[in-house]
Ligand SMILES: Nc1ncnc2c1ncn2[C@@H]1O[C@H](COP(=O)(O)OP(=O)(O)O)[C@@H](O)[C@H]1O
């Protein structure tokens with residue numbers, strides 16, 4: 001069998017672990033050949049690829065990023081390119097394509113699968129917002145990075161009696177904010193799922209100072225927004241691919257809290273540091289299992305599906321289900337965080 005693998009969308013720790021696992025299972029155990037398309041769907045559309053043998057994946061298990069590169073392609077270009085992708089796959093003798101990506105990539109995978117491509121998807125994202133899988137690899141690493149940052153920020157916040165507002169990633173969902181905030185004992189956690197009331201945030205932080213505490217840490221997901229009309233909020237612009245380019249909720253919160261509380265407040269934007277570097281052991285294991293199961297699915301001819309974690313098992317779920325709805329933080333999970341606003 002000949003398998004083509006690609007990584008698309010925002011990168012995340014663990015992509016290389018999937019690539020390595022696909023090559024190991026396919027080449028060593030099945031005697032397959034594996035090729036890697038460069039820079040996501042672009043590589044498939046432009047027939048830009050290289051052979052991936054065991055040497056090519058040596059030493060990449062613990063490496064962040066993706067050896068294949070990633071990029072974004074306009075969805076319209078992809079829709080127009082279905083026939084082209086199909087003909088490249090046929091010309092190359094590729095029997096299965098394994099795209100590793102987030103909800104955008106999986107939407108594209110569904111489109112190409114409906115167009116006749118033999119596809120087995122593998123979900124990735126630090127945001128953990130893909131509904132059909134309990135967890136995505138990358139999330140554990142991102143939460144670890146954010147938690148360590150929060151621990152460190154607590155000590156400097158205390159020295160200077162400041163409020164630190166820490167912005168973590170999470171475009172539509174607050175999973176990283178919730179988990180890192182809980183792990184580090186943040187005093188307020190703001191998520192996109194629950195628009196916040198700035199008066200309540202200021203009261204909570206103010207009460208801490210009134211009680212004699214010297215500092216406060218607020219964790220805010222980049223996509224969190226104030227309840228309409230409660231605070232001046234600058235809406236972000238939209239990038240070339242339709243994604244919102246955030247205008248910096250932490251910066252706006254810091255100005256507002258400083259004003260209301262008369263305490264020094266500083267925004268800290270963790271940004272892409274959450275996405276870079278080596279994956280945790282948990283993410284390496286999950287990524288490796290996804291790669292292994294994707295190859296098995298390809299050999300069964302189980303196309304139009306993607307790998308998913310349910311409990312402790314890896315199962316296959318239809319791509320159509322995967323892109324239906326985002327996995328948001330449910331109200332009852334938010335209620336457990338101990339700093340409900
Ligand atoms: N609705 C869509 N239809 C077709 N292709 C899409 C769609 N959404 C995204 N894609 C393709 O998938 C790529 C990756 O999507 P993106 O949302 O940027 O990343 P991720 O896969 O990490 O969510 C896009 O550049 C585009 O080529």
Ligand SMILES: O=P(O)(O)OC[C@H]1O[C@](O)(COP(=O)(O)O)[C@@H](O)[C@@H]1O
Nearest residue numbers: 009010102124125126127169170171
């Ligand atoms: O800076 P970029 O690459 O445009 O992407 C930023 C976005 O990508 C993420 O890191 C991950 O999102 P995806 O998994 O959907 O790519 C988001 O948390 C963040 O908003």
Ligand SMILES: [Mg+2]
Nearest residue numbers: 009102103104
């Ligand atoms: Mg996305």
